[in-house]
Amino acid sequence: MSEKPHKWSEEEKKYLGEITPGKHRKEILDLMNEKFEYKFKLSQITSAIKRYGYNTEFDGQFQKGHKTWNKGTKGLTGPNKTSFQKGCKPWNKKEIGSERIDSNGYILMKVKEPNVWKLKHRILYEKYHNIKLTQDDVVIFADQNKLNLEKDNLILINKSQLLRMNHEKLIFHDKELTKTGSNIAKLIMKVSERKGKDE
Template sequence: MAREKGTVNKVFHQWTDEEKEYLRKITLGKHHREILELMNQKFKYQFNLMQIKGAINRYKLKTGFTGRYEKGNIPFNKNTKGLIGPNKTSFKKGQKPLNHRPVGSERITVDGYTEIKTSEPDKWELKHRLIYEKEKGKIPDDYAIVFADGNKQNLDINNLISVSRYQLLIMNQKKLIKDDADLTKTGAILANVLVKINERKRDI
């Protein structure tokens, strides 16, 4: 299988054809951090934000965003359950394509995630991330959200766990993500302990 190299912290990562193909499939219409989360949940190797941005540029892929929206600053209002803002950039009368979907529309990705349209012309974001950030605050860089019970359609805030990419790597390797919420939450705690142990070993 053909591979290409990317770097992170001076350690080479060779991109597999499967990784590149999946990146091409999910990039359009998503922010870099959303792409990072999907890649890290799909593959055992844990990418970082610089790798994702570099690969997108290297393979000449398009997210569909200009960059000024990349931080995910979305206006919230109660009429749309706090997840989307007013539609100030809608098409003029007679210009909407036949397949146009209004702000607030939802769709399910091929991987089972719910996306919600947050603004025109075609800005979609992962709904579980919006819910988490509305309730808990901004998700740190290189962090992912795990569904505690394994059900990607259960968007209850209590089912969403924020973990670092290192925690997620350990959870995937040791199969700590279960279909039982309590077991997964315990697994996240265990993974965090193992991360700290590994960090201390490196400092010795």
């Protein structure tokens, strides 16, 4: 039985377009799988980038006459020989624990080789509360400041709650109002669920 094709949501397509420029496809795959519940495959990412007209700025090819920086040096001697000894790291290689900010303003932290990055606020939430987040868990910023990673500024909700909070405009720049908004969203969802059972 063939696997059912994935239907891309507008949020997925938008995020893909934002993170694509300047990144290799494996890195894009890691970011997509980190942000969304669906587990994408590299072939799906490659196909979507082409289908939606996005450009990674890396086509994997070199112009005629271009010499690669890491081309093999077999047979070369003297000053022209470039050798990478075991343990030598490329100049632009990021260490585990390195941080960067993505196109959406979120802080990413490198957690594993060769190039696996995760959202820092999720990492910290797990550390603060000694739990393991699931794909359905969403950590939002109570004051909407994506650089504020203090414990009391990170609120754990699920994806359904997030949709409800966005729909009802329950996310504010005020921490306490956003926390109240998350509880209101939870209450609305419970009432809807109860009505559904009673009907």
